[in-house]
Amino acid sequence: MHMKICVMGLGYIGLPTALLFATHGADVVGVDVKQSVVDYLNHGNLPFREPGLEELHREAKERFCAKTEPEAADVFLIAVPTPLDPATKVSNLSYVKKAADMIAPHLAGGNLVILESTVPPGTSERVVIPRLEKSGVAVGDFLYAHCPERAIPGRTLQEMAGNSRIIGGYDRDSTDRATSIYQTFVRGQIYQTDARTAEFVKLMENTCRDVNIALANEFAQLAEECGINVWEAITLANKHPRVTVLNPGPGVGGHCIAVDPWFLTENSTRCRMVSTAREVNDSMPNYVLHVTRSLLSGIRNPTISIFGVAYKGNIGDTRESPAFKFIQLAENEGYAIRCHDPHVAEFPHPLMDARDATAGSDCIVILTDHDCFRTIEPAGLRMRTKFVIDARNILDHEKWTEQGFAVRVLGDGSSVQPAPLDEIAPPASLYPAGAARSIASPLPPSISLLSPNGREDFL
Numbered sequence: 001m002h003m004k005i006c007v008m009g010l011g012y013i014g015l016p017t018a019l020l021f022a023t024h025g026a027d028v029v030g031v032d033v034k035q036s037v038v039d040y041l042n043h044g045n046l047p048f049r050e051p052g053l054e055e056l057h058r059e060a061k062e063r064f065c066a067k068t069e070p071e072a073a074d075v076f077l078i079a080v081p082t083p084l085d086p087a088t089k090v091s092n093l094s095y096v097k098k099a100a101d102m103i104a105p106h107l108a109g110g111n112l113v114i115l116e117s118t119v120p121p122g123t124s125e126r127v128v129i130p131r132l133e134k135s136g137v138a139v140g141d142f143l144y145a146h147c148p149e150r151a152i153p154g155r156t157l158q159e160m161a162g163n164s165r166i167i168g169g170y171d172r173d174s175t176d177r178a179t180s181i182y183q184t185f186v187r188g189q190i191y192q193t194d195a196r197t198a199e200f201v202k203l204m205e206n207t208c209r210d211v212n213i214a215l216a217n218e219f220a221q222l223a224e225e226c227g228i229n230v231w232e233a234i235t236l237a238n239k240h241p242r243v244t245v246l247n248p249g250p251g252v253g254g255h256c257i258a259v260d261p262w263f264l265t266e267n268s269t270r271c272r273m274v275s276t277a278r279e280v281n282d283s284m285p286n287y288v289l290h291v292t293r294s295l296l297s298g299i300r301n302p303t304i305s306i307f308g309v310a311y312k313g314n315i316g317d318t319r320e321s322p323a324f325k326f327i328q329l330a331e332n333e334g335y336a337i338r339c340h341d342p343h344v345a346e347f348p349h350p351l352m353d354a355r356d357a358t359a360g361s362d363c364i365v366i367l368t369d370h371d372c373f374r375t376i377e378p379a380g381l382r383m384r385t386k387f388v389i390d391a392r393n394i395l396d397h398e399k400w401t402e403q404g405f406a407v408r409v410l411g412d413g414s415s416v417q418p419a420p421l422d423e424i425a426p427p428a429s430l431y432p433a434g435a436a437r438s439i440a441s442p443l444p445p446s447i448s449l450l451s452p453n454g455r456e457d458f459l
Contacts, residue, residue, distance in 0.1 A: 003027070003181070006073035006106075008099040010037055010066060012255070012317070013116060013149045014079030015046075016053060016156050022060035024184040029073065030066045031102070041066040049316060049345075052157045069102070075181060076103045078128075079116040079149070084259045090266045091120055093127060100131035107135040112143040112177050118202050118256065119146075120263040124195040129170070144170040145178035146195040148202035153254075153315040164188040168198025206260040207274055212246045213257070214277035217284055220248035220411030230411030231393050248411050250367045250391040251284040251322025253311025258282075258320040285326040288365065288391050291408060293333070295387045296362055303336040303384075305361040307354075307376075308368020309347050313392075316343040323367050342372060355380065363387040369394045378403040 003026045007018040010032040022028040032038055037047045042065060046053060057064075070076065080095035096117050103113065115128055124146050129139045146168045151159040165186055169175030175192045182190060193201070216234070223230035234245045252258045261278050265271035296302040311321040318324075327337050327349060339349045340357035354376060358364060362385035366373060369392040378388075378400045388400055391410040400407050 003075065004029070004073040005075040005077060005181075006031060006070045006103075007077045007079060008070065008102065009078065009080035009095070009117075010041065010047070011079070011081065012048065012050070012153060012156065013151065014077075015041075016050065016056070016151075016160055017077065017079055017116065017149070019053070019056045019060045019064060020157070020160060020185045021181075022064040023056060026063065026075075026184070028060070028064045029071060030064060031068065031070050032066065033068060033098075035068060038066040038068055050156050051154065056157065070106055072106045072108070073111070075112045075114065076107070077114045077116060078103075081255070082117050082119055082263075084262055089262045091263050093119065093123065096123070096128060097131060100128050101134075104132055104135040107132060107137050107142055109137055109141045110143075111137075112145065112174065112181070114178055114181075115144075115146045116149050118148055118260055118263065119199055120266060121196050121199045121203070123199060124170075139170055143174035143177050144195070145174045146198040147178060147182065148198060150205075153312075153317045161185055162188050165190050166193060166198050166201055167191070168193045168195040170195055200264075203260050203264045206256045207264055207277075209246075210252060210257050210261050210281060211273060211277040212244075213249070213252055214280035216246045216248040217280055217287075219245065221287065223411050224413035227413045229409075229414040231409070232414075247393070249284065249322075249369075250288045250326065250365075250410065252281040253319065253321040253323075254317065255319045258311075282325075285322045285329060288322075288367075288389065288410065289326060289329050289333075291389055291410070292330070292335075292363055292365060295389070295406070295408060296335075296385075299362050299385060301336065302363070303338065303361045304330055305357045305364045305383075306337060306339045307341070307357075307364055307366045307373055308370055308392075309339055309341045309349075309351075310344050310368050310370070313369035314343065314371055316341075316345055318344055318347060321367075326365070326367065341368065341370070343370060355382070358383050360384045363389065365389045366392050366394065368392065378405055 005021050005026045006029045007014050008031050010018065010030045015030065018028045018030045030041065040047050046057060078096060078099045080099050082096060083092045085092050096119060113132055115124060124144065129144060132142065133139060147165060150163045165182055165188060167175055167178045167182065167190060169178060179190050179192060220230045223233060230248060237243050237245050261274050265274050292304060306323060306327065309321055309323040310316055310318055330337055337349065338357040338361065339347060339351050340354050341351055344351060358381045361383050366389065374394050386405040388405050389408045393409050397407045397409065
């Protein structure tokens, strides 16, 4: 059956989805409010990099075009951003609302509208469907389904086709129709439910990962207090057949895990664990800076070299990256910052090559687990002070130590001898008297703490 699909939003999810439909038999109009994105695509270029996307774009060119306005179609698919308001921790649904408003004038009976954007539970029935009904066509006369994406940058195309999908329809007809459309390119299992459950499941998935990462991050801080290596401990704990502890790190980024849990909590009073996990993960850049500060105490005008500003390894995506917070906190304390990330094309701070970023520097902080960082030759770095903080545990630590570097690994307290708290009080010049509280367990001397959990009081 010949089908025309109109995809609203040509970003990291919308564009690959549009091209997959186009290469599997549909005529696709991709809509984006940015004229530059539309022009880019219509001239054969891509607005961002993703493995396999360039070839897919070439293959789809006969059946895909980009425009700034939607037009009549059989299926309308909404794949626009739903960012988090940083001040209120509440979802910003303005893009979803605008997309629904743009579709409404073109909506006809028998059309299917699919929402892929991640939204708080109930958004479909309370926000999206009422706006679509302003077309004069009632839901039921048009079909509606929510099908949240499950894909990560760097593997988007493989995961869109290979992963299982959840489709939640307004009614049985909506669910079945959406299922038949996705089956044109999805090889994974498709599970059917209602729209609100589908909205909730997507948020559960990313919140589960966030909570598990928070637990690993808390284990890392506890391990440092106890004087043991958390990475070894995690490896041993995971030998248990029913235990899977994730890896700790300098924080959580990306457009999903760092954002979606707040969509669950924004209208609830029963989310203590979810909220606490977010606070733990959001505090990790602060914790890494505490470690950095303790190493650099006594050095005049210290410079920090940040390796990796992308939110995860081997991609160029910086959305919600922990590097943003680390840099802002460090600059507020007077540190000079230099950044190096060969995967990232644009960043608010100038990006340098490894040699320039470390020339005369005092400390390298590894924030992203890019594979290329594993093979850096420390002998070629001309630093003033040879400190390196490996917040991802990816370096060959023996090689760096042989080159005269003092290596500090996040969560490894085995090389740090516990000392009484009064020996490691924060410098008076940085913190007011009384900022440190005594606690029962001994603390490693390499970390200056302000409170028992290692996070500043105002967090």
